[in-house]
Amino acid sequence: MAHRVVVTGWGVLSPIGHTADAYWSNLSRGVCGIAPATIILADQLTQRGVAEIKGYDPGKHFEERQLSSLDRVSQFGVIAAREAIAQSGLTFKDGLSEQTATIIGCGAGGQLTLDESYKRLYGENAKRLHPLIIPKMMANAPASQISMMCGLRGPAFVVASACASATHAIGLAFQMVRSGGAPVAVTGGAEASITFGTMKGWEALRVLAPDTCRPFSRDRKGLVIGEGAAALVLETLEHAQKRSADILGEIVGFGMSADAGDLLSPDAGGMRRAIDAALADGGLTPADIQYVNAHGTGTAANDATETQALKAIFGPYAAKLAISSTKSMVGHALGAAGALELVATLMAAREGLAPPTINYLGSDPACDLDCVPNEARPMRIDAALSNSFAFGGLNAVLAVRRFQ
Amino acid sequence: MHGRDMTEATDDISRGVMAIIAKKIGKPEHELMLDDRLDEIGLDSFAAVEMIFDLEEKFDIQIPYNANDTRMEFETVGEVIAAIRQHIGRP
Numbered sequence: 001m002a003h004r005v006v007v008t009g010w011g012v013l014s015p016i017g018h019t020a021d022a023y024w025s026n027l028s029r030g031v032c033g034i035a036p037a038t039i040i041l042a043d044q045l046t047q048r049g050v051a052e053i054k055g056y057d058p059g060k061h062f063e064e065r066q067l068s069s070l071d072r073v074s075q076f077g078v079i080a081a082r083e084a085i086a087q088s089g090l091t092f093k094d095g096l097s098e099q100t101a102t103i104i105g106c107g108a109g110g111q112l113t114l115d116e117s118y119k120r121l122y123g124e125n126a127k128r129l130h131p132l133i134i135p136k137m138m139a140n141a142p143a144s145q146i147s148m149m150c151g152l153r154g155p156a157f158v159v160a161s162a163c164a165s166a167t168h169a170i171g172l173a174f175q176m177v178r179s180g181g182a183p184v185a186v187t188g189g190a191e192a193s194i195t196f197g198t199m200k201g202w203e204a205l206r207v208l209a210p211d212t213c214r215p216f217s218r219d220r221k222g223l224v225i226g227e228g229a230a231a232l233v234l235e236t237l238e239h240a241q242k243r244s245a246d247i248l249g250e251i252v253g254f255g256m257s258a259d260a261g262d263l264l265s266p267d268a269g270g271m272r273r274a275i276d277a278a279l280a281d282g283g284l285t286p287a288d289i290q291y292v293n294a295h296g297t298g299t300a301a302n303d304a305t306e307t308q309a310l311k312a313i314f315g316p317y318a319a320k321l322a323i324s325s326t327k328s329m330v331g332h333a334l335g336a337a338g339a340l341e342l343v344a345t346l347m348a349a350r351e352g353l354a355p356p357t358i359n360y361l362g363s364d365p366a367c368d369l370d371c372v373p374n375e376a377r378p379m380r381i382d383a384a385l386s387n388s389f390a391f392g393g394l395n396a397v398l399a400v401r402r403f404q
Numbered sequence: 405m406h407g408r409d410m411t412e413a414t415d416d417i418s419r420g421v422m423a424i425i426a427k428k429i430g431k432p433e434h435e436l437m438l439d440d441r442l443d444e445i446g447l448d449s450f451a452a453v454e455m456i457f458d459l460e461e462k463f464d465i466q467i468p469y470n471a472n473d474t475r476m477e478f479e480t481v482g483e484v485i486a487a488i489r490q491h492i493g494r495p
C-alpha cells in the first residue's frame with residue numbers, strides 16, 4: 001500500500017544562516033551569501049566569489065576527538081541532520097532506529113581532506129598521512145557519520161549524481177517511505193568542496209561567474225560555487241499523526257531522467273521528461289503548480305534551456321508560474337543544492353511566500369518567464385516543484401504540496 | 405569557396421594553433437582553412453574550452469574566456485591565430 005509522505009523536520013547549514021529558521025529569514029529577505037573566498041587562498045583564483053558557510057566553528061558542534069574523523073562535508077551533514085531530527089521530535093527507540101533510513105546526497109565526498117593530504121604529500125614531501133584520511137574522504141562518509149552520530153540503523157547510503165545528488169537521495173527516501181519500506185527516513189544532502197584544487201578545476205571549465213550569480217538575468221556570467229547541507233525527516237502520514245507531530249509539508253512526486261547526450265550542455269528534452277514524471281507521479285497537472293524552485297545555475301545555457309523545458313510543459317500557463325533560483329543567494333552547493341532547495345520550496349508553500357531571484361539586472365529574451373526578480377512575493381502556494389539537473393545529463397525533480 | 409592563405413599558415417604560431425584545432429575536431433590539419441568557422445567545423449563549447457586550455461599550455465599565456473559569454477572574440481580559425489598572436493605580443 002502506498003503511504004502519504006510528510007516532512008516533520010528540517011535542518012539547514014547554509015551560507016545565509018546556520019539554522020533552518022535563519023535560512024528562511026534570509027531567503028525571504030533576499031540576502032546574498034556570495035563573497036570572496038576566505039577558507040582557501042583566493043589570490044590565485046581567477047574568480048574569487050564563493051558562497052561559504054560564514055563564521056563556522058566546528059568546535060561548537062563536535063568534540064576534538066570526533067573532528068579527527070570528520071571531513072567538513074560530514075560535519076555539515078551531521079549538523080543539519082541533528083537539527084532536522086530535533087525538530088521532528090523523534091527518538092529512535094523501540095525498534096524505530098532499525099527501521100529508519102539514512103539517504104544522503106553528496107557529489108564530491110571529502111574534498112578538503114583529499115586536497116590537504118595531497119598538498120602535504122606532493123607539495124611538502126610528507127612521508128606519511130594521517131591514518132583516517134580514507135574514512136574521512138570516502139564518498140559515503142556523510143551518510144555513515146549521520147547514521148552513527150544520530151543512531152540510525154536502517155538502510156543507509158550516499159547517492160552521487162553531481163548537482164542532482166540531494167534530489168535523487170530525497171526522491172529515493174520518499175519512494176522508500178511511500179512504499180512502506182521504512183516508516184521514517186532522514187535524507188538530504190551535504191557538500192563542502194570549496195578547495196583550492198576543485199576551484200581551479202571549476203575555473204578551468206570556464207563556467208564560473210566573475211561577478212556574482214544572476215540566474216535568468218541578462219548579463220549573467222555563470223555559476224558561483226557554494227557549500228552547506230540540508231536535511232529532512234520524512235515519515236508516513238500515519239506515523240506522524242499517531243505521535244501528533246507538527247507536519248511541515250508533503251512530498252507527492254518524484255521524477256528522474258538521463259539526457260544520454262552531451263556531458264555538460266543541458267537538454268530541454270531530458271529536463272522535460274523528469275518534470276513530467278514528477279507531476280505524473282504526484283497526480284498533479286501543470287495547472288496545479290504555482291511555484292518552481294528552478295535549477296537556475298546562472299549559466300547562459302542552463303537558464304535558457306530550463307525556460308524552454310518549463311514552457312514546453314506548462315504552455316501558456318508557464319507565464320503564471322513564479323519561478324525562482326535561490327542559488328542567487330546561496331550559490332551552487334552541488335550535491336547539497338537539491339536539499340537546500342527542497343527545504344526552500346517547502347518553506348515557501350508553508351509560509352505563502354516565493355523567495356526571490358536576486359542580483360537580477362533585467363530581462364533576457366531567452367528567459368522570459370517570471371523569476372520573482374529581486375524581491376520575495378507573498379502568494380498562495382498549494383503545490384510546487386524543485387528542479388535539479390546535473391552535469392552528465394542526470395535530472396531529478398521533486399513535487400510537493402502544502403500540507404492540509 | 406574557402407581560400408587558404410599559405411603565407412599566414414606556415415609560421416610557428418599558425419601551425420601550433422592549427423594542430424590544436426585539428427586534433428580537437430578529429431580532422432587532418434591540411435584540411436583546415438583560415439576562414440573556417442569554429443562552430444561549423446564541429447568545435448562545440450566543450451571542445452572550445454579544451455582548445456583554450458591547449459592553447460594556454462602550448463603558448464604559456466592566459467586567455468580570458470567564459471563559456472557563458474556568447475560574444476566570442478574569435479569565430480574562425482584565422483581569428484584564433486590572430487588572437488594568440490596578440491596575446492603573445494608578436495605580429
